[in-house]
Amino acid sequence: MKPTPPAIHNAFDILEAFQDGQREFTAQEFHKKLNISLSTQYRVLHALEDRGYLRRDTQTGRYRLGFKFLQVGNLALEQEEIVETSRGILQDMCDETKETIQLGILEGVEVLYIKTIESPLPLRYVLQPGFRTPSYCVAAGKAILAYESEDKISRVIRAGLRRFTKKTICTTTALKRELADVRRGGYAVNWGEMRKSGRGVYAPVFDYSGRVAAAVGLSVPPERFTHKRLPSLAEVVRRCAEEISSRLGAVPLKTSATTGENEAASLAEAPIRSKQRGGSNRKPEKSGRKNDTSG
Amino acid sequence: MKPTPPAIHNAFDILEAFQDGQREFTAQEFHKKLNISLSTQYRVLHALEDRGYLRRDTQTGRYRLGFKFLQVGNLALEQEEIVETSRGILQDMCDETKETIQLGILEGVEVLYIKTIESPLPLRYVLQPGFRTPSYCVAAGKAILAYESEDKISRVIRAGLRRFTKKTICTTTALKRELADVRRGGYAVNWGEMRKSGRGVYAPVFDYSGRVAAAVGLSVPPERFTHKRLPSLAEVVRRCAEEISSRLGAVPLKTSATTGENEAASLAEAPIRSKQRGGSNRKPEKSGRKNDTSG
DNA sequence: CAATAAATTCCCATATTTAGAAATTTCATG
DNA sequence: CATGAAATTTCTAAATATGGGAATTTATTG
Numbered sequence: 001m002k003p004t005p006p007a008i009h010n011a012f013d014i015l016e017a018f019q020d021g022q023r024e025f026t027a028q029e030f031h032k033k034l035n036i037s038l039s040t041q042y043r044v045l046h047a048l049e050d051r052g053y054l055r056r057d058t059q060t061g062r063y064r065l066g067f068k069f070l071q072v073g074n075l076a077l078e079q080e081e082i083v084e085t086s087r088g089i090l091q092d093m094c095d096e097t098k099e100t101i102q103l104g105i106l107e108g109v110e111v112l113y114i115k116t117i118e119s120p121l122p123l124r125y126v127l128q129p130g131f132r133t134p135s136y137c138v139a140a141g142k143a144i145l146a147y148e149s150e151d152k153i154s155r156v157i158r159a160g161l162r163r164f165t166k167k168t169i170c171t172t173t174a175l176k177r178e179l180a181d182v183r184r185g186g187y188a189v190n191w192g193e194m195r196k197s198g199r200g201v202y203a204p205v206f207d208y209s210g211r212v213a214a215a216v217g218l219s220v221p222p223e224r225f226t227h228k229r230l231p232s233l234a235e236v237v238r239r240c241a242e243e244i245s246s247r248l249g250a251v252p253l254k255t256s257a258t259t260g261e262n263e264a265a266s267l268a269e270a271p272i273r274s275k276q277r278g279g280s281n282r283k284p285e286k287s288g289r290k291n292d293t294s295g
Numbered sequence: 296m297k298p299t300p301p302a303i304h305n306a307f308d309i310l311e312a313f314q315d316g317q318r319e320f321t322a323q324e325f326h327k328k329l330n331i332s333l334s335t336q337y338r339v340l341h342a343l344e345d346r347g348y349l350r351r352d353t354q355t356g357r358y359r360l361g362f363k364f365l366q367v368g369n370l371a372l373e374q375e376e377i378v379e380t381s382r383g384i385l386q387d388m389c390d391e392t393k394e395t396i397q398l399g400i401l402e403g404v405e406v407l408y409i410k411t412i413e414s415p416l417p418l419r420y421v422l423q424p425g426f427r428t429p430s431y432c433v434a435a436g437k438a439i440l441a442y443e444s445e446d447k448i449s450r451v452i453r454a455g456l457r458r459f460t461k462k463t464i465c466t467t468t469a470l471k472r473e474l475a476d477v478r479r480g481g482y483a484v485n486w487g488e489m490r491k492s493g494r495g496v497y498a499p500v501f502d503y504s505g506r507v508a509a510a511v512g513l514s515v516p517p518e519r520f521t522h523k524r525l526p527s528l529a530e531v532v533r534r535c536a537e538e539i540s541s542r543l544g545a546v547p548l549k550t551s552a553t554t555g556e557n558e559a560a561s562l563a564e565a566p567i568r569s570k571q572r573g574g575s576n577r578k579p580e581k582s583g584r585k586n587d588t589s590g
Numbered sequence: 591c592a593a594t595a596a597a598t599t600c601c602c603a604t605a606t607t608t609a610g611a612a613a614t615t616t617c618a619t620g
Numbered sequence: 621c622a623t624g625a626a627a628t629t630t631c632t633a634a635a636t637a638t639g640g641g642a643a644t645t646t647a648t649t650g
Binding site (some may be wrong): 003004005007008009012015016018019023043044046047048050051059065066067069071072075078079097107112114115118120122128130131132280 | 300302303304314338339341346348359360361362365368369371372373383386391400402407409417424425426573
């Protein structure tokens, strides 16, 4: 197949070991956790330390994540044009609503939050950038899925609609109905489908090709997320999402008419890197392939 | 005498290639830039792509930084207790001053900004987290250096006091005088020493051991940085820095009395790693022993 | 649509890394 | 300050990655 250098995997295994919350490791702890042979592991540790990806606590001598990651990680963010494009708008949204603004994308079957502006209010709901959630049970995810290809949606469904709260949407039909609702309104709402106290309104962001690229919106603690307030929040979110879309070169689309579903469906499955990309003069046609296999 | 696996360096060389601003690379571009043998390079690229550190643009097929970096990079941030400890305080500072709040640490001879809360005002001065500046010519740097060991300070001086603007402090004596001033007042000010339009007030943050751990403060566009306003800003900054320090377990210290110099001097010898930066450096082979000139 | 150029993968002898244990150093404890 | 335990480095045969070119695939052009 394709053998990849084990040293690389060792390196990232070590770095990713921090993902379950532990913030300091001794060499022995790495060893126990990862089963890398000790001599090899020490070589890797030294390499990572030299490069600034690991550092040793001055006091304890234990390993911690280095700041080099912050540097490169932030690069990844800056280089994402959608983040740069929306920077000012997100801040404006926050100023206007005083709520936490977040920008999320669909990665795999999950939502990955890539940008956060925290609410200035003391009580706030925040997911740190880099955080992932299931897509089918958060507003950002539903906002994206509503305009994604059938293929992506069924992949999400196949991955399982696990129940988190009693509000969680757990059946295919309910989810499809919900997504249709989202398309009708142009935004998605979450009344605690993943966490009892999680609330949010998100709207989809489209790029120049008409595909849904992200979802932008706000996460609000239940205390401030009332039925009365929702319409105005939703309006802000929708307006800002459209503004970002247009800056990305998207043509404004009417909320319920053009579903976006078909365009997206045409370039559904994409694990093969040999996609027909040559068509710079050939824009993705809306092939009439409306296989509504739902129901 | 410690050979580190080249595969690891290849991997990070590739990832760090993005540091000079280019956000898409073809395999050939990596090859030209890094001189890694093609077959090896492809193996590395595949490994990085598999792990999510690189991804290929759907359109162009070119390589871009993946979001995995965001995840792990943010981990590094969350796991830095000073960031967590100060989270609320920084937000409060921002609410109170409406200016950009930043938290910086000294890494090597440079200041590394690790946390930023952007001003809500349209005109604002922001350094993205992960950004580095020289330490001797920014407020954050001076706030830290003022309480650092002689050893650290002379290392900064040896690294060179380059002139950026006509305000830049470029001589040893001037710098030492400035740092003494900082110690007297408990905060540092920058009136454009690095960039003509850069202004800031920063105060040092100390940890439980009494060492200076960071600097916190605000970066302000010149239009809003008046002599009249400075005292109140400085007061906010000092108060918040002290609050963070005390949360870190520091004993409150009088502004001019304890220098912190001696405590810090005792553990002067620190890993010298700021040799390599800016990405395009091939790893310099580490010599077996360090020239200890500290005595 | 064919021909050409470029990009990517495959192949294999050679050099390097790896794993495991032993030797050494560092740290904790009486 | 000596002793024992743990952590880290060193050492070597064996396994594996590496690099360079050839073969293949993919893009570009007339």
